[in-house]
Amino acid sequence: MLLNDWVTNASNRLTAVRVASPKLEAQVLAAHSMLVDRTWVLTHPEHVVNDLALEGLLQRRESGEPLAYILGYREFFSRRFRVDSNVLIPRQETEVLVETALELPVDRLKALDIGTGSGCIAITLKLERPNWEVWATDISSSALQVARENAETLGADITFRHSNLLEQLAGEKFDLIVSNPPYIGRNEIIPREVREFEPDSALFADDNGLAIYRQLAATIKDHLTPGGRVILEIGQEQGLAVSALYPGSEIIKDLSGNDRVVMWRFADDP
Numbered sequence: 001m002l003l004n005d006w007v008t009n010a011s012n013r014l015t016a017v018r019v020a021s022p023k024l025e026a027q028v029l030a031a032h033s034m035l036v037d038r039t040w041v042l043t044h045p046e047h048v049v050n051d052l053a054l055e056g057l058l059q060r061r062e063s064g065e066p067l068a069y070i071l072g073y074r075e076f077f078s079r080r081f082r083v084d085s086n087v088l089i090p091r092q093e094t095e096v097l098v099e100t101a102l103e104l105p106v107d108r109l110k111a112l113d114i115g116t117g118s119g120c121i122a123i124t125l126k127l128e129r130p131n132w133e134v135w136a137t138d139i140s141s142s143a144l145q146v147a148r149e150n151a152e153t154l155g156a157d158i159t160f161r162h163s164n165l166l167e168q169l170a171g172e173k174f175d176l177i178v179s180n181p182p183y184i185g186r187n188e189i190i191p192r193e194v195r196e197f198e199p200d201s202a203l204f205a206d207d208n209g210l211a212i213y214r215q216l217a218a219t220i221k222d223h224l225t226p227g228g229r230v231i232l233e234i235g236q237e238q239g240l241a242v243s244a245l246y247p248g249s250e251i252i253k254d255l256s257g258n259d260r261v262v263m264w265r266f267a268d269d270p
């Protein structure tokens with residue numbers, strides 16, 4: 001079969017299962033299978049393809065498996081992070097959290113990313129601010145393995161700890177604590193692709209998704225230096241509820257205009 005015909009056919013099949021950018025994804029799958037880039041696919045329409053190899057990838061995508069898991073990577077902040085089904089796929093909205101942290105006018109600080117997953121937040125902070133000391137935790141050791149591998153590939157020196165939230169960090173204090181915790185309520189309706197393929201522990205939390213923000217609010221002061229900041233990603237409906245847990249905090253919107261981040265400063269005075 002000719003490459004161009006395969007792409008047209010695959011694009012039609014992806015349209016039928018409501019993939020949002022079917023043609024682009026068909027081209028990306030073909031490129032991935034043939035170890036070339038998408039430009040090569042676009043410029044070699046007459047190339048004869050091995051459609052058996054391609055069919056396997058296409059069927060995975062048709063079944064709803066996210067493209068990032070099939071490819072094994074996702075771009076975040078212009079860098080490529082390896083992902084597998086042990087970690088949440090980095091989302092563009094999370095770049096708002098990272099940008100908010102990068103705006104802090106501090107040359108040197110000690111930062112912690114709680115629930116690092118693929119490591120995309122912690123690693124980006126370290127690479128963008130090499131003078132910062134960056135720590136990262138996750139409750140999942142298989143997620144930590146992915147994060148460590150990304151840190152090594154991208155050349156980021158991070159201190160990793162296997163920990164449920166702050167439990168294994170007794171005595172450690174930070175100038176900045178960031179997190180994109182699980183915040184989806186257990187009964188919320190979310191895309192099947194997300195619910196069926198991404199790790200539950202990275203998505204869902206009790207109390208309509210607010211449980212982790214509550215748990216953190218109870219212990220986080222023990223781990224902050226005076227004036228330390230907390231920057232949390234939130235669900236778009238959670239701005240008021242989360243800012244109430246962190247009195248005096250500020251809500252920051254994402255590019256779509258939705259509440260996306262809560263930033264709080266720990267004022268160490270009575």
Ligand code: GLN
Pocket residue numbers: 088091180181182183184194202203204233
């Ligand atoms: N932002 C993710 C989503 O909407 C959820 C990730 C999270 O709960 N932190 O799919």
